[in-house]
Amino acid sequence: MLGKMKGAAMSPARSDVLEKAADPALFRTAVRSWVEATVKADRTVFSGRAGDIFYDRQQWWMAERNKVGLGTPHWPEAYGGADLSLKNQIILAEEMARAGAPVMSLFTVSLNHVPATLIRWGTEEQKTRYLPGVAKGVVWCQGFSEPGAGSDLASLRTRAVRDGDSYIINGQKIWSSYSMFAEYCILLTRTDPNVKKQAGITYFIMDMKSKGVEVRPLRQANGGAGFAEVFLTDVRIPVENRVGKENEGWTVAQSTLSAERGILVFESGERLRYVMEEFYADALRNAADWLRDSEMTREFVRLFAEMQGCRQLLRRLLRENEANAPSAFETVIYVKIISTTLRKKIGDFMLRTKGLGGQFHTQSFDEMTSDPMNIYIGSFAGTIAGGSNEIMRNVLAEKVLKMPRS
Amino acid sequence: MLGKMKGAAMSPARSDVLEKAADPALFRTAVRSWVEATVKADRTVFSGRAGDIFYDRQQWWMAERNKVGLGTPHWPEAYGGADLSLKNQIILAEEMARAGAPVMSLFTVSLNHVPATLIRWGTEEQKTRYLPGVAKGVVWCQGFSEPGAGSDLASLRTRAVRDGDSYIINGQKIWSSYSMFAEYCILLTRTDPNVKKQAGITYFIMDMKSKGVEVRPLRQANGGAGFAEVFLTDVRIPVENRVGKENEGWTVAQSTLSAERGILVFESGERLRYVMEEFYADALRNAADWLRDSEMTREFVRLFAEMQGCRQLLRRLLRENEANAPSAFETVIYVKIISTTLRKKIGDFMLRTKGLGGQFHTQSFDEMTSDPMNIYIGSFAGTIAGGSNEIMRNVLAEKVLKMPRS
Amino acid sequence: MSGIACSFGHYARAGTRAVPTSQRSELFGNQNVTPCNEDLVTFSENICEVLTTVCDRRSVHAYFDGGNDLDLTLWDRATELGWLGIGVSEEFGGLGLGPRGLDVLFRSLGQNVSPGPFCSTLVGAQWLSECTALDVAKQFVSAVVAGTLSLGIPVAPGGVSMKMQGGRITGESETLLIHPRTRLSILPVNNEGEAGFALVPVGAGDADLARIELWDRTNSIGRVKCRNVAPAAVIPDPRGRAVDLLRCYLALAVASDSVGGARAIADQTVAYLKLREQFGRPLASLQALKHRAADLYVAIVKAEQVLECAIDAADGDVASAGMWAALAKAAASEAYLSVADDCMQLHGGVGFTWEFDCHIYLKRALLNRQLAGDNRALRDLAAGQLTEATLAGITTAEFAA
Amino acid sequence: MSGIACSFGHYARAGTRAVPTSQRSELFGNQNVTPCNEDLVTFSENICEVLTTVCDRRSVHAYFDGGNDLDLTLWDRATELGWLGIGVSEEFGGLGLGPRGLDVLFRSLGQNVSPGPFCSTLVGAQWLSECTALDVAKQFVSAVVAGTLSLGIPVAPGGVSMKMQGGRITGESETLLIHPRTRLSILPVNNEGEAGFALVPVGAGDADLARIELWDRTNSIGRVKCRNVAPAAVIPDPRGRAVDLLRCYLALAVASDSVGGARAIADQTVAYLKLREQFGRPLASLQALKHRAADLYVAIVKAEQVLECAIDAADGDVASAGMWAALAKAAASEAYLSVADDCMQLHGGVGFTWEFDCHIYLKRALLNRQLAGDNRALRDLAAGQLTEATLAGITTAEFAA
Secondary structure, three states: OOOOOOOOOOOOOOOOOHHHOOOHHHHHHHHHHHHHHHHHHHHHHHOOOOOOOHHHHHHHHHHHHHHOOOOOOOOOHHHOOOOOOHHHHHHHHHHHHHHOOOOOHHHHHHHHHHHHHHHHHOOHHHHHHHHHHHHOOOOEEEEOOEOOEOOOHHHOOOEEEEEOOEEEEEEEEEEEEOOOOOOEEEEEEEOOOOOOHHHHEEEEEEEOOOOOEEEEEEOEOOOOOOEEEEEEEEEEEEHHHEEOOOOEHHHHHHHHHHHHHOHHHHHHHHHHHHHHHHHHHHHHHOOOHHHHOHHHHHHHHHHHHHHHHHHHHHHHHHHHHHOOOOOHHHHHHHHHHHHHHHHHHHHHHHHHHOHHHHHEOOOOOOOOOOOHHHHHHHHHHHHHOOOOHHHHHHHHHHHHOOOOOO | OOOOOOOOOOOOOOOOOHHHOOOHHHHHHHHHHHHHHHHHHHHHHHOOOOOOOHHHHHHHHHHHHHHOOOOOOOOOHHHOOOOOOHHHHHHHHHHHHHHOOOOOHHHHHHHHHHHHHHHHHOOHHHHHHHHHHHHOOOOEEEEOOEOOEOOOHHHOOOEEEEEOOEEEEEEEEEEEEOOOOOOEEEEEEEOOOOOOHHHHEEEEEEEOOOOOEEEEEEOEOOOOOOEEEEEEEEEEEEHHHEEOOOOEHHHHHHHHHHHHHOHHHHHHHHHHHHHHHHHHHHHHHOOOHHHHOHHHHHHHHHHHHHHHHHHHHHHHHHHHHHOOOOOHHHHHHHHHHHHHHHHHHHHHHHHHHOHHHHHEOOOOOOOOOOOHHHHHHHHHHHHHOOOOHHHHHHHHHHHHOOOOOO | OOHHHHHHHHHHHHOOOOOOHHHHHHHHOOOOOOOOHHHHHHHHHHHHHHHHHHOOHHHHHHHHOOOOOHHHHHHHHHHHHOHHHOOOOHHHOOOOOHHHHHHHHHHHHHHOOOOOOHHHHHHHHHHHHHHOOHHHHHHHHHHHHOOOOOEEEEOOOOOOOEEEEOOEEEEEOOOEEOOOOOOEEEEEEEEOOEEEEEEEEOOOOOEEEEEEOEOOOOOOEEEEEEEEEOOOEEEEOOOOHHHHHHHHHHHHHHHHHHHHHHHHHHHHHHHHHHHOEEOOEEHHHOHHHHHHHHHHHHHHHHHHHHHHHHHHHHHOOOOOHHHHHHHHHHHHHHHHHHHHHHHHHHHHHHHHEOOOOHHHHHHHHHHHHHOOOOHHHHHHHHHHHHHHHHHOOOOOOOOOO | OOHHHHHHHHHHHHOOOOOOHHHHHHHHOOOOOOOOHHHHHHHHHHHHHHHHHHOOHHHHHHHHOOOOOHHHHHHHHHHHHOHHHOOOOHHHOOOOOHHHHHHHHHHHHHHOOOOOOHHHHHHHHHHHHHHOOHHHHHHHHHHHHOOOOOEEEEOOOOOOOEEEEOOEEEEEOOOEEOOOOOOEEEEEEEEOOEEEEEEEEOOOOOEEEEEEOEOOOOOOEEEEEEEEEOOOEEEEOOOOHHHHHHHHHHHHHHHHHHHHHHHHHHHHHHHHHHHOEEOOEEHHHOHHHHHHHHHHHHHHHHHHHHHHHHHHHHHOOOOOHHHHHHHHHHHHHHHHHHHHHHHHHHHHHHHHEOOOOHHHHHHHHHHHHHOOOOHHHHHHHHHHHHHHHHHOOOOOOOOOO
């Protein structure tokens, strides 16, 4: 079995877990026992710690994953990845969800958006310089949205002006997740204001330690502070940090955005399954009041069915992505709308089951995946960000149903 | 008391019922005993009759009302009306609803739209000639909508061309309620196709017996045949039947349409109250299954509350109409949307309480006010006609909330 | 026409197995392998093609008004083309495509609001093929596949049983999904204390079928009055597995019909919005209507995905199959109704006329909501099964590989 | 500033009845006459004017972040302006405007998501003025009107009672709506077998108030732990009328707060949509958002109308007042939540930030849904009352004159 494993000997990072990759069943077992043991360790390491442990815990978790070669599991081997098959990626995501392992939210951009962009558009030097750092825990953020350019991203106004071997940047970015922790930023700027808005955009890698970069955390509706505004004043970016050609950044950005439609969403769907299953098991264990109200139990099984349907849809999306099927364009819209609204409904449902108690503010330190109020209020990030559900409906109507533009 | 009653002696039609008009409480009692006795007679006269008794029954009911001076209760005395105060009109509508008296749907246009138009815009000759007939049971229909001009009424294309002392009409009208029974039609036509669409419209009274008028009944989704298409081929209308000036019909039509926002809707709200109250009492009497399902009883009381709120809103509308308050413009939109969607929800709810039995087709001959499937399917007439609820939302957003036109 | 539908056609027309087993399993896989999606898609396209011709809009309307025998025409055509054996396994002359094959057929029939005894008959046959002794099953199921037998089944399996004493049944049945010409019905019986089902000859003098007229005239229901009737066969069901399976298959069929119908009327509505102009532009260009249209498809996709889970579960024969079928039927029929309702509204005035299709879809959606049991009852059932599984530490959310 | 608000101001500032009774009844009518709408509108405008200044956006946000004492500032201002006596009758130094007056005040407070012990205190005082002996009522209600006393009340009247033995209470109370500085609470007690309420001093050594932190920081709740506490007064309630009335007044207050809040956040959202441009035009010009905005107002109007019915009923003291109040609270709090939820969505990204108002309204809406009892429980209660009335042949749908 080992001998047959494709490329098993090629990578120095191959671990006990990765060695099982050729056999899905064995791989699942290996992942399961590793992740369960490691997450248990996590609870020991971080339990009882005060202060903002989010960053430390994320870095610890990345390091642990790295030890078994799972830092960048879906990346090609050439860039230090484990090059897992889709099937194994699914197994990995399922097991992470099952064990309640930390969501790698700090690394969302570095793990997904950065490779989706650089592998296709980056120079060899850029790839060699930046990609290896990701598995070592280098944090990236995204500098796309602006106060006046959210859904209408192409109308962005942050200026980049060429000055010898570098560009001078001035402007303001917003909704930049974890930018307070980031070492680098993938940045969209306007280099030509006199052409059609999509045509004058240039894409950069920006060092967050550059002079003139100021990060101001924004507080979210649920009290969290995951994103920030980034103010850019005469920031100098060397020409070699440009990704793609000048004024062709819009095309590059499409690769970046496509990173949001794969295994990332899949894992969050899997986690929702366990949230719901555990929620129901808990209710039964505690003989919760709401179980005696058939209106509520009917609603629960309705949501439970929606959750299962959503997982099924996510599986379809992964298959379509893998096959480069054009239908993935349609599916990803349904996934976006259905999964984000489902999360909101589940949060609201759970809140109601807790009655007045659901309104008590708890100072939970975890990623709060299972606190109803956090699920509910946090769900707006999903329905608004990444192309609001309103934009998604426009696209569905115009691009899929071919209804004419007004 | 009698001596003080304003104008009591002036009208020869003053009856025992109308004599009580000065005292609302007495008036209510008088109306109640009269309507209960008469409706009971109705059941005797028409029970067991086969065939389409709708027309006969409507005419019988108009005749009965006429006997006590209630044929045209809300009209001014000068045109043969009872000139009831708003308070008494409300009482009358309440009592009609309470007794389950026939809805005067055959006379909707003649009782409401015709006077709203002629009293303001008609010549003395037109008023004298046409208004007295209404109480005697002359049926009118409305020739406004066309296949290509529904919500966008002003784009109508039925042509009227002046030819000496008359106009020649060619075109097609649709959704013309009870036009198969009508003797006259209030008709909108295009006289000038070369100006802004609202500016080239002329308003006529058309004799339905004119040569070239062909009525083809349309079957409705619930199987009923209340409306029809009206085909007009070289129909000749004398000039004296024009209402208002040539090309000024759009303004005249606004008066016609305003008739739809008063006591007419109020009465239907009152009827819904009794439908719901009787439905609940019936359920209790029969110990209906759904009463043991708290999801259903909660839904019922929610709808019951909405119904009551809707009645409250209708009372507000009547007050605002009476006071010529500008807020009536806003209120009538809410009334339209809320009352029509409520009717649909109630129909659907009742259907569900009947389970499979709700799907059995019953050949009911009455106006079917209480058959759930008829309430449900029939409700679309409400949500679509008279300015669809979508148009209403546009108007609410643009005219009331002042959101800019796109 | 692709080879697959031709195979079906040829196979059925010849009355014998024209396509060798090996070739067919290559096309559709054996029961252990999920049939390849592409084959099913092609199959579905072929059924659609036939239905578009036979069961076109005009014919359906004429049938609705009592003006033709579309139900019978369609039945004959289905027999010819081998559709009636799509679900049951090869030993009955079927194609063995199981729940997945039935889904394809019912979805297409739903798309075309097709009349005829398909649902009751094919659900009944599938159930018989799995719940009865092989000889009994062979006798009846093969007749179904050959197009010579249609079946009646309870509208809501799990309802009241008829009393059976000394091998004879007397009394009035619960409501059945049954075509007026159907001569055999599956009836729940209490056979001297033992729960089960009986196959009862219908329409003879001692078992009258009283039809009940429905708002949805594409379906037929009725009740059977039995006077001392001897059943053709009895299927004991002491542990309630048979009733659960019957409900499961019926729920799946109604769910498939519902998503098919919902998608068809939504497509038709979007097409109408593109044609119809108001204020000088197509209605489809109005953003509020675009969002409404998008919402229709979101609702449909949600229901389709739950149904997909349920078909997976039934196909994989997992323990929670009944639960998922119940949830899928509830989700799909509710989506169908809300879609059909909004489509009538989006059509405006013409949608409210008898001549347009909206009311036919709407009435079928309304009936579907009640078939296989009220959705509240189905969800209560599902909640009970979820509770049982959860208490036993068993997950119901694992996909059937 | 119109004369009415000035009257209020003057009256309260002087500490005596500055406006003669005759003049005030002319303005607001006596209890038998529905107060003229116009007066109430003017009154409401004046309250709004004050709140817009005192309780502006910036102050509310600062209060939410623990940066000021807006609750106390507002309380002082309300005392000065005579708002605290708006509902209770003249014998307590109040204005006797009853439920209709309270509605105007609570609606305005809701519009501004105002903090402070208004709801619990004014509901409690209104209730005391009607449920206790005149001397007891006078003592406490007058103190409320004078601004020297605030009250705690049960979050959901009808919950668990505390045991009272030999005139003393020991144990932990159910959750109370109670300001941290409040020193007197209305508590349900079981006084040696007899149901009733006790007025209990809070905050002294033997009756600690344990605060519970809420997501909605504009409200305060907590529980009282009593160790052998002697109540200031006991209100027996053998027939449950007092608990019904307390629930009724609380439900009305929450409903008023809800429709006020819903309208305010909807107005704010429409204003935002007009300002915010995307794709080169204001969001407000997009038809899909126009329809969404229209739907917000339809939802609000529906809730307002049910509330109107409930206030009518309470004002007219009809038997079904409690039923209507329960239904109004359920309708209004659900409308509030759905409006606040959609407003956050319609604001897009900024709506999700702490700096914008959306989350404050959303959190208050979420809390409101739970106040006065869960909406399911309230509707069950209403259904029970509707059943009783229907069986007795009494209609609940008659308007109170």
